[in-house]
Amino acid sequence: xxxxxxxxxxxxxxxxxxxxxxxxxxxxxxxxxxxxxxxxxxxxxxxxxxxxxxxxxxxxxxxxxxxxxxxxxxxxxxxxxxxxxxxxxxxxxxxxxxxxxxxxxxxxxxxxx
Amino acid sequence: xxxxxxxxxxxxxxxxxxxxxxxxxxxxxxxxxxxxxxxxxxxxxxxxxxxxxxxxxxxxxxxxxxxxxxxxxxxxxxxxxxxxxxxxxxxxxxxxxxxxxxxxxxxxxxxxxxxx
Numbered sequence: 001x002x003x004x005x006x007x008x009x010x011x012x013x014x015x016x017x018x019x020x021x022x023x024x025x026x027x028x029x030x031x032x033x034x035x036x037x038x039x040x041x042x043x044x045x046x047x048x049x050x051x052x053x054x055x056x057x058x059x060x061x062x063x064x065x066x067x068x069x070x071x072x073x074x075x076x077x078x079x080x081x082x083x084x085x086x087x088x089x090x091x092x093x094x095x096x097x098x099x100x101x102x103x104x105x106x107x108x109x110x111x112x113x
Numbered sequence: 114x115x116x117x118x119x120x121x122x123x124x125x126x127x128x129x130x131x132x133x134x135x136x137x138x139x140x141x142x143x144x145x146x147x148x149x150x151x152x153x154x155x156x157x158x159x160x161x162x163x164x165x166x167x168x169x170x171x172x173x174x175x176x177x178x179x180x181x182x183x184x185x186x187x188x189x190x191x192x193x194x195x196x197x198x199x200x201x202x203x204x205x206x207x208x209x210x211x212x213x214x215x216x217x218x219x220x221x222x223x224x225x226x227x228x229x
Binding site: 033035040041042043044045048050055056058088090092101102103104105106107109 | 117150155156157158159160204206211212213214215216217218219220221222
């Protein structure tokens with residue numbers, strides 16, 4: 001079975017731009033969560049999608065948005081990038097909405113200049 | 114709000130020795146779950162071990178064991194017979210319910226270095 005894959009691995013943007021990060025869930029997983037990990041910190045929950053609908057959100061502004069597609073792949077979109085958005089963005093998938101058996105990808109390292 | 118505290122920014126251990134990574138937590142929920150993840154330099158978060166709040170016995174997974182002391186609200190990770198490949202960041206996390214979904218709340222992590 002394939003694992004969670006994220007693209008791109010690295011990305012450089014300038015302040016004010018928009019960015020789209022992509023995630024392919026592990027086969028058979030219908031739930032995907034996104035986390036932001038700033039340098040020297042633990043990951044922080046952004047939101048979760050289940051069957052193409054957002055069903056949980058962390059303390060992030062509306063310029064962080066997402067999509068989940070019928071094949072359970074997912075996108076994280078960030079508008080009006082700020083310098084503090086520089087971080088590792090991790091995608092995690094699971095076969096159900098719980099946090100047990102979460103499988104993480106290797107992340108996308110976003111740098112905002 | 115739930116909180117995870119990892120007080121050791123960095124730990125060093127000699128190869129083949131055991132090491133304990135500390136984690137304390139704070140929650141008012143009677144039912145909760147605690148996790149440990151390993152994050153190598155590649156960035157991927159690798160699940161190591163899980164302990165439920167009602168589990169009677171401490172969790173074990175191969176060389177990993179969780180020293181769960183509920184009254185003290187601690188969930189320390191014990192790695193036995195350390196290997197060079199164990200060098201990585203280690204994160205303690207707690208499950209938090211969001212009313213229909215769940216999320217993980219992570220500590221700041223401990224960087225473990227295994228010396229030959």
